[in-house]
Amino acid sequence: MLQAIGVASPSVSFSDHYNKFSVSSIRSFPVIRSDSRLISVSGSVHGSFKPKKVIAKATATQTESSASAASKPGHELLLFEALREGLEEEMDRDPRVCVFGEDVGHYGGSYKVTKGLAEKYGDLRVLDTPIAENSFTGMGVGAAMTGLRPVIEGMNMGFLLLAFNQISDNCGMLHYTSGGQFTIPTVIRGPGGVGRQLGAEHSQRLESYFQSIPGIQLVACSTVYNAKGLMKAAIRSENPVVLFEHVLLYNLKERIPDEEYVLSLEEAEMVRPGEHITILTYSRMRYHVMQAAKTLVNKGYDPEVIDIRSLKPFDLYTIGNSVKKTHRVLIVEECMRTGGIGASLTAAINENFHDYLDAPIVCLSSQDVPTPYAGTLEEWTVVQPAQIVAAVEQLCLIHISSYTHSLAFPTMTSSSNWRRKLFDLSMKYSVQTRLLVLNFYVKKRKNLGCLRVSEAENLGSSWKVGHYEKFLDRVDVGRDRRISDESWLEVECY
Amino acid sequence: MACSATAQIIQPLSINSARSVDNSDACAKILNPSSFLVSTPRINKKLFSVNKSISPFARRSATVFAVSSDVVKEKKLKSNSSLSNLLITKEEGLELYEDMYLGRAFEDMCAQMYYRGKMFGFVHLYNGQEAVSTGFIKLLKKEDCVVSTYRDHVHSLSKGVPAREVMGELFGKTTGCCRGQGGSMHMFSKEHNVLGGFAFIGEGIPVATGAAFTSKYKREVLKEDCDEVTLAFFGDGTCNNGQFFECLNMAALWKLPIVFVVENNLWAIGMSHLRATSDPQIWKKGPAFGMPGVHVDGMDVLKVREVAKEAIGRARRGEGPTLVECETYRFRGHSLADPDELRDPAEKAHYATRDPITALKKYMAENKLAAEAELKVIEKKIDELVEDAVEFADKSPVPARSQLLENVFADPRGFGIGPDGKYRCEDPKFTQGTAHV
Numbered sequence: 001m002l003q004a005i006g007v008a009s010p011s012v013s014f015s016d017h018y019n020k021f022s023v024s025s026i027r028s029f030p031v032i033r034s035d036s037r038l039i040s041v042s043g044s045v046h047g048s049f050k051p052k053k054v055i056a057k058a059t060a061t062q063t064e065s066s067a068s069a070a071s072k073p074g075h076e077l078l079l080f081e082a083l084r085e086g087l088e089e090e091m092d093r094d095p096r097v098c099v100f101g102e103d104v105g106h107y108g109g110s111y112k113v114t115k116g117l118a119e120k121y122g123d124l125r126v127l128d129t130p131i132a133e134n135s136f137t138g139m140g141v142g143a144a145m146t147g148l149r150p151v152i153e154g155m156n157m158g159f160l161l162l163a164f165n166q167i168s169d170n171c172g173m174l175h176y177t178s179g180g181q182f183t184i185p186t187v188i189r190g191p192g193g194v195g196r197q198l199g200a201e202h203s204q205r206l207e208s209y210f211q212s213i214p215g216i217q218l219v220a221c222s223t224v225y226n227a228k229g230l231m232k233a234a235i236r237s238e239n240p241v242v243l244f245e246h247v248l249l250y251n252l253k254e255r256i257p258d259e260e261y262v263l264s265l266e267e268a269e270m271v272r273p274g275e276h277i278t279i280l281t282y283s284r285m286r287y288h289v290m291q292a293a294k295t296l297v298n299k300g301y302d303p304e305v306i307d308i309r310s311l312k313p314f315d316l317y318t319i320g321n322s323v324k325k326t327h328r329v330l331i332v333e334e335c336m337r338t339g340g341i342g343a344s345l346t347a348a349i350n351e352n353f354h355d356y357l358d359a360p361i362v363c364l365s366s367q368d369v370p371t372p373y374a375g376t377l378e379e380w381t382v383v384q385p386a387q388i389v390a391a392v393e394q395l396c397l398i399h400i401s402s403y404t405h406s407l408a409f410p411t412m413t414s415s416s417n418w419r420r421k422l423f424d425l426s427m428k429y430s431v432q433t434r435l436l437v438l439n440f441y442v443k444k445r446k447n448l449g450c451l452r453v454s455e456a457e458n459l460g461s462s463w464k465v466g467h468y469e470k471f472l473d474r475v476d477v478g479r480d481r482r483i484s485d486e487s488w489l490e491v492e493c494y
Numbered sequence: 495m496a497c498s499a500t501a502q503i504i505q506p507l508s509i510n511s512a513r514s515v516d517n518s519d520a521c522a523k524i525l526n527p528s529s530f531l532v533s534t535p536r537i538n539k540k541l542f543s544v545n546k547s548i549s550p551f552a553r554r555s556a557t558v559f560a561v562s563s564d565v566v567k568e569k570k571l572k573s574n575s576s577l578s579n580l581l582i583t584k585e586e587g588l589e590l591y592e593d594m595y596l597g598r599a600f601e602d603m604c605a606q607m608y609y610r611g612k613m614f615g616f617v618h619l620y621n622g623q624e625a626v627s628t629g630f631i632k633l634l635k636k637e638d639c640v641v642s643t644y645r646d647h648v649h650s651l652s653k654g655v656p657a658r659e660v661m662g663e664l665f666g667k668t669t670g671c672c673r674g675q676g677g678s679m680h681m682f683s684k685e686h687n688v689l690g691g692f693a694f695i696g697e698g699i700p701v702a703t704g705a706a707f708t709s710k711y712k713r714e715v716l717k718e719d720c721d722e723v724t725l726a727f728f729g730d731g732t733c734n735n736g737q738f739f740e741c742l743n744m745a746a747l748w749k750l751p752i753v754f755v756v757e758n759n760l761w762a763i764g765m766s767h768l769r770a771t772s773d774p775q776i777w778k779k780g781p782a783f784g785m786p787g788v789h790v791d792g793m794d795v796l797k798v799r800e801v802a803k804e805a806i807g808r809a810r811r812g813e814g815p816t817l818v819e820c821e822t823y824r825f826r827g828h829s830l831a832d833p834d835e836l837r838d839p840a841e842k843a844h845y846a847t848r849d850p851i852t853a854l855k856k857y858m859a860e861n862k863l864a865a866e867a868e869l870k871v872i873e874k875k876i877d878e879l880v881e882d883a884v885e886f887a888d889k890s891p892v893p894a895r896s897q898l899l900e901n902v903f904a905d906p907r908g909f910g911i912g913p914d915g916k917y918r919c920e921d922p923k924f925t926q927g928t929a930h931v
Binding site for chain 2: 122129130132136139140141142143148169174178180183184185214215237238267310315317318320352
């Protein structure tokens with residue numbers, strides 16, 4: 001459950017201001033944008049508000065690359081075909097690339113990712129193995145140590161639990177324990193995630209189990225474009241890479257460029273830029289998030305959606321820039337609640353960007369439940385778009401409680417200079433509103449070091465210096481205490 | 495099979511004593527190169543005598559008939575005086591002696607150093623099993639690969655890793671073969687193709703299978719001239735592990751150039767092989783997967799060498815894998831932390847009389863291959879080498895903090911992009927080992 005951001009009731013000195021002032025008179029909720037554009041909205045006090053302006057573009061553009069993709073028509077294909085194309089291009093390019101897996105050869109792969117490759121490259125390069133995951137993964141490690149570049153397919157990611165010994169000890173650690181003598185350039189790939197009523201054991205999300213293993217990289221592909229790019233990058237990488245695909249995404253169709261491209265294994269993908277909240281997601285949940293984004297945009301929110309793609313290591317640069325911009329984070333993942341990718345990501349963001357957060361990070365994950373067979377139950381174990389919409393709405397509110405009421409204010413965004421925060425509290429808003437909001441920030445931002453107060457020009461003297469004296473008592477007043485004629489209230493944090 | 499059905503608790507004593515002529519005939523048949531592919535074990539039905547006693551330490555009338563390569567013994571008996579019929583030349587004999595003595599001296603020095611506090615953790619010594627390592631590895635080329643377990647010091651030494659590097663690794667110094675990052679149980683050498691050193695048993699067998707696969711791949715897909723062979727060494731305890739069976743299957747299926755060498759020293763820490771295994775004859779598990787299974791006396795380096803020649807030759811010719819069970823014994827405990835109280839002292843004493851080094855010495859003396867003095871020279875040389883290795887390791891520097899993050903990833907970009915937009919490996923603190931990754 002989301003926590004309401006509680007602010008202690010205003011102190012007694014303000015209550016007289018406050019009591020004059022009934023709930024019903026609050027009509028407008030300022031939505032303050034960091035570029036000082038104001039969207040003035042009206043609505044009732046208890047939560048919802050309807051914007052006058054609707055942001056036109058709800059969903060992100062499909063192609064992630066720059067305009068060059070738009071100039072060339074490219075070709076359309078399905079995700080599993082894109083994976084195959086990537087694999088085939090790499091096998092053509094380097095004769096040491098080979099594929100091990102169950103039914104990858106003659107059968108063409110249980111999801112047809114390796115269809116046709118055995119006819120083209122032979123049975124030894126596209127090796128049909130017996131059902132011995134631990135051993136053929138180990139075989140892949142041994143082959144990698146002696147010069148080959150195997151791509152090991154787990155028919156379902158869950159089967160790789162049987163190969164955990166080899167993946168953890170040998171793939172992950174051998175480069176280190178051999179003092180850097182041997183490299184293990186393997187790619188371990190396979191479909192995972194919750195499918196359509198596949199049952200508990202075929203619906204596992206192993207990214208959380210693998211993430212602690214030192215020495216491996218985890219990537220998750222989500223679109224046709226990044227599937228091919230990540231497959232190629234993983235094969236070319238000298239590190240062992242685990243590439244997570246999703247069972248339900250294999251039939252996605254998209255147009256991708258004709259020319260060769262390789263994506264970075266460590267970077268995240270900006271799906272939809274926005275201002276209000278950062279939504280971090282990966283794999284199939286990207287589509288649930290985008291569906292929720294449509295709804296949110298119609299409601300007036302502007303979410304920024306990032307597909308993190310690299311599950312280990314996290315791209316803290318892209319994520320950090322986003323957090324610094326929006327100050328609110330929602331993580332939507334299909335992993336389990338306990339110890340999942342979201343849990344790690346929450347910890348990483350808290351550690352690195354705590355000062356930029358205006359609200360606790362919310363993480364929506366699957367329930368800690370073995371995925372049931374029944375369709376209705378299965379739906380409830382996984383995060384659905386409606387839940388995402390509700391979570392965003394909750395996160396974008398601040399609750400300020402008083403003695404008698406709780407008032408809700410939309411979020412205040414601020415410019416992202418991390419040492420100064422500017423709040424645009426222009427004369428449109430009543431003094432009480434401004435004071436309450438300021439009160440909130442004083443309480444929350446304990447490092448509020450200085451208060452610079454200014455008066456509006458030409459707008460009368462509603463702003464009284466005296467109003468702020470109580471604040472000045474509470475904060476550590478620095479040398480910059482002065483009053484000028486500007487219409488901005490600047491609050492400086494030291 | 496009748497014999498396995500009657501086998502109960504068996505005390506592996508007095509192997510040599512009750513060997514009958516029929517047995518050796520059967521063995522000779524098995525060892526015949528042409529019959530390698532058809533190794534139906536025709537063993538004397540009295541292979542295991544029933545021992546009604548429950549106590550595993552009972553020593554009464556329990557004998558094990560081993561299928562061993564008595565061909566060697568026969569050959570020797572026939573031509574005692576003629577040098578040309580001997581199994582080894584003088585040079586080979588000296589080489590074998592030197593290698594085994596190096597193994598023994600090195601391991602003894604390890605024990606000393608451990609008790610003096612120069613090395614820590616789990617150290618597993620190979621005393622008594624030198625014949626297996628020397629017998630097999632001395633037949634390999636430099637490009638051939640060796641995969642071992644945690645008892646890997648002597649395998650590395652036999653393969654050619656300098657004693658200095660192995661000792662440095664044991665001391666945890668940066669001059670060790672793995673820069674001090676592996677330790678006793680993880681000896682790797684790219685130059686000498688030692689693929690480890692694995693702490694979990696059975697973990698190395700798939701890696702060895704993969705190395706053999708590469709050899710076949712190079713030959714058939716990359717069309718290179720490659721006849722590299724891989725040897726996988728492991729113990730009796732591993733033969734009950736799934737990875738062993740999975741790899742036997744795959745190796746036989748694809749005819750990989752690999753030899754699976756079982757160093758059956760009858761004990762897995764404190765678990766007797768006979769208490770852990772339904773059918774203790776490990777060599778029989780080879781034919782079940784379609785490869786020949788051979789049992790050999792692992793305390794006799796010459797017998798091991800003969801079998802190894804055949805098995806490695808098979809693999810090089812592309813005829814597929816072989817399973818070789820070497821019956822051997824470790825004179826010390828499982829590791830230096832093992833008090834070794836469980837094993838019967840009489841058993842230990844028995845095997846002590848079959849010390850491979852003294853056996854080879856005796857053989858060479860009897861056949862006038864080398865004089866006592868020559869062997870003494872070698873021993874002295876080896877002793878000095880080991881002393882030098884200890885001194886070198888002692889003087890070597892410990893790893894600096896900067897080494898901490900270096901080899902985690904082959905491509906250090908794998909540590910990701912930090913909050914400032916640069917790769918973490920570009921952070922200057924990374925090279926100091928203090929970066930936040």
